[in-house]
Amino acid sequence: MSDDLLSLRQRIDELDEQLQALITERARLAEEVARTKQAEGEEVFYRAEREAEVLRGVMQRNQGPLSNEEMARLFREIMSACLALERIMNIAFLGPEGTFTQAAALKHFGHSVQTLPLGTIGDVFREVESGNASYGVVPVENSTEGVINHTLDEFMNSSLSICGEVELRIHHHLLSKNPDIRNIHRVYSHQQSLAQCRKWLDMHLSQVQQIDVSSNAEAARLASTDPESAAIAGESAADIYALGYLAKNIEDHPENTTRFLVVGKRETPPSGNDKTSMLVYTRNKPGALYTMLAPFAQHNISMSRIESRPSHQGMWNYAFFIDIEGHIEDNNVRQAIDELEESASLVKILGSYPRAVL
Template structure:
């Protein structure tokens, strides 16, 4: 016969010791986080003393901090999870200095809002707007410090409204966010699965789920609306309708999941750009975007691209859009690795300027960390 009482007491004592250890660690964390926040306030005072118009949010500095956190991570938490914790801490500390106002393509619950929160943290003041061009205007006017707009999807390609808006603005790209996109079929409490006759979503989302819809709801009307969140808002008060949207929209409009992850391609993701009024210094791992107008002549595109190849600059995206000046003229949007202040990049850009009819830098900015 075995006496289990001593073992149970030992386990209880060990558990109590672990809890006391956690309490001690929590106390240290609170002290250190408060100390970090006080240090951030001191940084703000120094900046203001040197320059009353100083920028408190520095994209290159945040990228460097997050990359350092991920590099130093000993585990067991995944590096991205640890970086997200630091993102929220930095967001809260920054709000002590100056709350950041961020405009995004709304309404509440869109993937663009999710990208804004991922990049700026929950302490930012977010401003939903109904159209991409309005996000640009909000930042241009100074009503928002930054804006967040979608620029391309891995399945459906570029967002033309965003590219067109860059042709008429002096704003700079200050950062990027890549968001893994999962689409769900959502319904309100009054809708039955076998009675769905209409499905709302953004046009790109409908396209990204085309095969799934053909297989499961081939006879349902597909209605394109301004955003996935708007689709969720409509469905909340309708019968016999469903919405394709994400988890944030489901929570915001209190909808239930009928089906999850219905996107046709499992690696579906969307890239978003952060727009602002200033240039960003090098972070050590950067990307540059520009728009170039070429003369309408044979070999124009080759002449534009050749300097990048010769200087071994890695081009990551090339898109063409019809120019607003002259029939059948085009402008080219180019993304490449490197900062515009890098010597090799600077040399290539000087050659491109000589060959292009016009070139406008859209900005150099840190490669997305999270």
Template structure:
């Protein structure tokens, strides 16, 4: 090919690229304009809600946000995947809500753990997140009004239900306002991934090391592993050296400006953890909801069958049943039950009424939207 012909093709390519880039700039300006218009609408919503000086205005509506995200996914035509588009809108809603009323969210710490990652997945990155040292502190802060919402782990694929959380639900008067499902991927994080061949130390929480033991033994058998107290400490130490790494999730990389040198190094990549969002407000129906309850009963033959029979009669699908001894109670057994439907619906309302009239003690934990993301 002659130089003149090559130059002509390069000019034509540059002209074509220039047209596409100009169009991208136009689209970006329109997106920017619409984002600001949406933000101004959010401010107007806040003004309407606070008109008259009422302190009872509810700014965060879990059912409304779930409905918006479902609509986003249902109308998406690609090429962006449904989940990615929904995540973009989640962040837009988060920053707009912060203009109305910033949310304070507490979670079971320490910082940079998967519970914080679940909180940000659910609320977006414009909330104010604070780590607390115990599940009880999370429940107490929310009940006392020091925080708007709390995020707590409730179950994972390996260990089942977090029993201490069930005990706290029986003690505190809070509602479940939402759920988050999170795949707990562990990554090898480095400040300079290009230096991975010179890696000489891996910092990690003992739990993370156990989750990734097979990968470590196969790929980094000669690298020193140092146990630390938290994912945040591991990431902080890795950020200080080009030949050090940390094991942690996406949030550790984000908070400490690390890059993923090796992704998904956990031994069980399909591990799924479920988190609950607790708050003081009741949540209206979103159209695709769950309800959670605690049932306290005496331990006797047939007790569980009697508890579950009302669900069968109404063809209500159970999504989780967990039992354990009831702590510090006149009752013998504590049953945690998740099922499909909202307590405002006729069938669920009848179910709860029947359960309350039986030989059990029932505590309603709340109805809330099914996890969208």
């Protein structure tokens, strides 16, 4: 080994020692935080607003060469490990193991949580409502395929609050036990993923049967038992089912992103950069939509999403899912909602939560 390399490694060793001592000190402080929370009768250890504040601080201070996201990911894991000293959290997600929803849960909470795969979006809500899981993670919309109605509909009858959002770039791969694409006769995947790779499939596998299954992870499991088949799924499913890559990143839109929501029982205090989601029921009369939206414009509040769903409460009533910028404790948001309540049949606040940091 050259002297130059040796001395660089010595400096890295010294820094690692300092970093380790600092991480240990941070972990001890987290233990002290836990004791303080306990003494104050607090039952909730996870603080979404504080975590967002810490991660934003990390990104603001960062000057490279690591990217902001990379640096924040490192701190994400340190905080996750610190929180695990306070309390191990159980996170329910739309399973099975290896789904993008699991990847979103780990991106949001870090890897020091326990993840609990469940069969349906409804099961995720029930598990959090019953207290068996601390939080739940469910998909809510995809940039190419649109909104996930099951999730929106669950909010109509649930008392849970949204306490976070996660955005995940979705990369789809063609995975198989078979090393030769010419031997593939069937492709398994979730119907949304088949749709997201439509052009690629038409171009490369137009003669191959497409089989729509309940999740990409299930598709990967099937492909692992059927060597004449392939699955369209993500990296974690490839790892879990030991599949090889026949083609990578086959999604039609490279910017393909899915947004997930984190649901829990606690309302989240302001973090300084928040969103508020609500469900607004209106009567079907002329100008209802205009009247409903006017308070947001008057109070200078940006709306990032509006979706309508049949309300299931009478044939002509609609429910609108609306996301706005700001926190329910902000004066202008509070005032706009007070005014909205005068014209709407019902306004249900689903939660104010930090805008996705990572």
